[in-house]
Amino acid sequence: xxxxxxxxxxxxxxxxxxxxxxxxxxVFADIEKYPPTEKPFSFFMAGSPGSGKTExxxxxxxxxxxxxxxxxxxxxxxxxxxxxxxxxxxxxxxAASLGVEKIYDHVLKNNQNALMDGTFANYTIxxxxxxxxxxxxxxxxxxxxxxxPVIAWDFTRKREQLEGRYVPKEAFADAFxxxxxxxxxxxxxxxxxxxxxxxxxxxxxxxARIEFDIANIDKFIKINYNKKTLNTTLC
Numbered sequence: 001x002x003x004x005x006x007x008x009x010x011x012x013x014x015x016x017x018x019x020x021x022x023x024x025x026x027v028f029a030d031i032e033k034y035p036p037t038e039k040p041f042s043f044f045m046a047g048s049p050g051s052g053k054t055e056x057x058x059x060x061x062x063x064x065x066x067x068x069x070x071x072x073x074x075x076x077x078x079x080x081x082x083x084x085x086x087x088x089x090x091x092x093x094x095a096a097s098l099g100v101e102k103i104y105d106h107v108l109k110n111n112q113n114a115l116m117d118g119t120f121a122n123y124t125i126x127x128x129x130x131x132x133x134x135x136x137x138x139x140x141x142x143x144x145x146x147x148x149p150v151i152a153w154d155f156t157r158k159r160e161q162l163e164g165r166y167v168p169k170e171a172f173a174d175a176f177x178x179x180x181x182x183x184x185x186x187x188x189x190x191x192x193x194x195x196x197x198x199x200x201x202x203x204x205x206x207x208a209r210i211e212f213d214i215a216n217i218d219k220f221i222k223i224n225y226n227k228k229t230l231n232t233t234l235c
Contacts, residue, residue, distance in 0.1 A: 029103050046119065049156045051152045055205070074093070100116070146180075173231050197211065197212050
């Protein structure tokens with residue numbers, strides 16, 4: 001059960017994000033650094049924690065230069081919240097999500113290119129974000145990063161030791177399965193209006209294979225786990 005102190009931290013973190021919208025935009029989506037473009041695009045990352053989404057997204061943005069791309073990442077937003085201590089990511093997650101929403105509103109309004117780095121585990125939010133971009137006539141794409149969940153879990157635990165960012169095993173397993181399920185739902189709902197790309201990682205978290213603009217993930221990867229067997233396998 002969440003303590004009164006943590007409830008207060010969660011509420012105050014949200015108040016901070018609401019009051020400091022200008023700071024949020026200045027740090028992550030400044031118009032001078034990320035100018036409007038005639039044909040803006042929105043790309044979304046998908047995949048479990050520890051799969052290598054952040055590293056891929058950062059490298060992709062560098063490779064896309066001279067195009068300027070706003071990278072929207074709740075993990076980065078948490079770092080500017082005064083109440084975040086590295087170990088209470090779940091407590092300030094609501095505030096970080098609010099920050100993601102405000103930055104996304106800003107980039108859509110100002111015709112800036114955007115890449116949203118997340119797991120894609122919440123289909124209600126993910127599909128609405130896609131829908132909003134399509135209504136703005138933006139090119140929309142998804143990068144699904146697949147890493148063997150045992151390896152991804154190992155990376156997640158090592159990151160926790162380094163950064164203090166805690167991810168419960170159950171939440172990890174849920175995100176692993178939901179990410180794949182939701183990109184398939186998105187492709188079914190939006191069809192050719194969105195581009196689905198698959199990035200398969202090797203045991204060293206390097207890009208082993210990339211498949212562009214595909215229709216069905218299942219034709220390229222096979223997952224040999226269900227939630228029960230995965231939770232049992234992860235230590």
